[in-house]
Amino acid sequence: MKTPPAIATLLLASSALLTLTHCTKNMNGPDGPTTVTANNSTVATIGIQSLLFDGDAALGASNVWKVLNVEGDGAITVDTDPVYGQVWKFYKPAGSHRTEGHGAKNYQAAEGDDIYIGWRSKLDIPANQNTNAVFQWKAYGSTLPMTQNFPIVVSTNSSGNLHLMHYAPGKIGTEVWVTPLSRNTWNSMVLRIKVSRDANIGFIEFWYNGVKQTLVNGTQRYPARTLDADFCDPKFGVYGGDPANITNYVHAIKIASSYAEAAPDGNGSTLSATLYQNCSYAGWSAAFGIGAYTTADITAKGGVNNDASSLKVPAGLKATLFDGDNFTGDSLVLTADGSCLKNNNFNDKVSSLKVTPN
Ligand SMILES: [Ca+2]
Numbered sequence: 001m002k003t004p005p006a007i008a009t010l011l012l013a014s015s016a017l018l019t020l021t022h023c024t025k026n027m028n029g030p031d032g033p034t035t036v037t038a039n040n041s042t043v044a045t046i047g048i049q050s051l052l053f054d055g056d057a058a059l060g061a062s063n064v065w066k067v068l069n070v071e072g073d074g075a076i077t078v079d080t081d082p083v084y085g086q087v088w089k090f091y092k093p094a095g096s097h098r099t100e101g102h103g104a105k106n107y108q109a110a111e112g113d114d115i116y117i118g119w120r121s122k123l124d125i126p127a128n129q130n131t132n133a134v135f136q137w138k139a140y141g142s143t144l145p146m147t148q149n150f151p152i153v154v155s156t157n158s159s160g161n162l163h164l165m166h167y168a169p170g171k172i173g174t175e176v177w178v179t180p181l182s183r184n185t186w187n188s189m190v191l192r193i194k195v196s197r198d199a200n201i202g203f204i205e206f207w208y209n210g211v212k213q214t215l216v217n218g219t220q221r222y223p224a225r226t227l228d229a230d231f232c233d234p235k236f237g238v239y240g241g242d243p244a245n246i247t248n249y250v251h252a253i254k255i256a257s258s259y260a261e262a263a264p265d266g267n268g269s270t271l272s273a274t275l276y277q278n279c280s281y282a283g284w285s286a287a288f289g290i291g292a293y294t295t296a297d298i299t300a301k302g303g304v305n306n307d308a309s310s311l312k313v314p315a316g317l318k319a320t321l322f323d324g325d326n327f328t329g330d331s332l333v334l335t336a337d338g339s340c341l342k343n344n345n346f347n348d349k350v351s352s353l354k355v356t357p358n
């Protein structure tokens with residue numbers, strides 16, 4: 001797991017005072033204080049928000065998954081996406097029942113937790129192929145009754161839809177949200193779960209491609225029992241859809257105590273960086289929110305390849321410009337406006353760019 005930046009900053013600040021040989025953080029509550037201890041003595045209590053789990057494919061399977069559930073000739077591998085880099089690839093061949101990664105290594109939610117699980121997914125699947133799940137919030141354990149088994153599921157159905165399901169005790173399913181299945185393209189999802197065995201306390205909220213969704217009850221919050229048996233864990237991949245070859249690419253898996261930290265597409269900010277044709281912000285302009293943009297994307301937004309000469313970058317964003325398409329070649333990082341890219345030896349060169357929170 002990567003060290004969250006806020007923790008890293010704290011450790012840096014603390015290191016002048018203490019020799020830290022072992023550090024742990026105790027996350028008692030999602031919005032409560034996070035206690036950082038060194039050698040078992042408390043050194044600071046701060047109200048930071050925390051990244052609770054990082055499922056980045058670059059960290060490797062042994063740091064992300066508790067168990068791999070692969071049947072038949074399926075495989076879980078790390079693939080390279082031209083935009084997002086290293087992503088999980090869950091391949092479930094026809095005739096096989098599941099290829100799933102059971103997360104999250106070194107993380108387990110508890111009664112009362114309020115968590116956001118974020119990821120983006122690209123499904124290579126026949127148009128009307130139903131599946132049991134491409135994401136599950138799955139129950140485990142044996143000391144408490146298992147009445148739901150899989151309280152929350154994202155799956156596809158035979159009507160060509162992607163839907164979010166809740167299963168109440170007795171495995172009574174409710175379609176909480178549904179949209180036409182968008183195949184072979186990246187779609188981001190954030191699931192907020194108020195984790196509870198009490199349906200009067202637990203709830204679900206859901207964002208799709210950065211937009212908070214209205215759910216089946218007409219509101220943006222669906223009250224529900226969200227914790228079953230001893231504990232629940234997230235699972236990603238493909239479960240069911242036995243007749244078909246199905247691949248689910250998954251990227252940017254995170255569990256966090258805030259939407260901003262869990263969301264694959266950034267913090268929901270409407271900030272954007274703007275490229276201009278000429279120095280001093282003149283000529284054509286093209287604005288880019290948090291994301292990664294190829295030459296084709298630049299053109300689609302009204303820009304011109306190898307022509308940008310100035311750039312505005314608002315506070316809170318960082319722009320990385322690339323001479324080559326697909327984030328290749330010479331690059332230039334800017335965290336503030338660049339009134340004339342001639343000054344940076346980057347005039348009329350931009351062919352792709354990434355915009356990230358700063
Ligand atoms: Ca120019």
Ligand SMILES: [Ca+2]
Nearest residue numbers: 323349350351
């Ligand atoms: Ca170029």
